């Protein structure tokens with residue numbers, strides 16, 4: 250049985266700046282009545298994608314891009330794209346609305362520059378990130394596909410420590426894991442340049458989210474299951490509050506999760522829209538006797 254409880258939406262949750270900017274630009278274009286193609290899902294959130302699809306957004310992949318023509322408009326999402334995608338878009342002649350997050354754009358440029366100097370002197374670029382993730386593909390593309398991507402500490406044995414290393418991180422990686430990786434690499438080599446490239450918004454979020462999770466009896470974590478940032482933040486919540494539950498849809502909320510709790514905290518990934526957090530809060534109210 251559920252008990253009477255307070256319900257609080259994390260004031261720091263909701264879309265990050267990069268995603269807000271991309272969604273705003275998409276909605277601005279769609280308000281003109283045109284059709285807009287998004288290269289890849291704009292956010293890793295099925296409900297938000299469905300909402301935007303209702304306004305005329307069509308999600309496509311690279312094969313879909315090849316089918317378009319010069320009158321079509323394509324949105325590049327906040328994760329960014331490798332140079333090859335821009336070349337393809339140019340060759341087809343589509344209009345681009347480039348919503349690459351400014352933070353990601355700077356990271357792409359820094360990696361391209363580091364790669365130019367490292368490769369000229371026999372060095373290498375290493376990216377701490379998720380292989381195949383859109384942002385990481387865009388980053389690796391700055392090095393002509395030569396950067397080495399490592400996902401965890403176990404993979405550092407793959408690196409050639411006789412070469413200079415330029416180390417970068419995907420913007421949404423766990424800051425604590427990046428610290429551990431840096432320390433492990435510094436034990437193996439001094440010939441390394443470390444770039445702190447976790448997004449400041451993500452960095453600050455981790456610290457505040459840990460306190461938010463610890464400050465409530467139960468945490469409802471709202472996110473699509475394919476959000477890599479969602480997985481990282483969910484685990485962070487669980488470390489600080491074992492009663493953390495993943496909610497993809499308000500209907501999946503189970504009343505027994507709320508049993509005996511006096512305070513419920515509702516939070517989510519950087520790809521979780523505010524309206525979805527509010528929908529989960531409204532659902533909780535149904536179980537507040």
Ligand code: SF4
Pocket residue numbers: 265266267268327328350351352353420421448449450451519
């Ligand atoms: S997490 Fe940071 S870097 Fe990534 S899209 Fe959002 S604001 Fe940009």
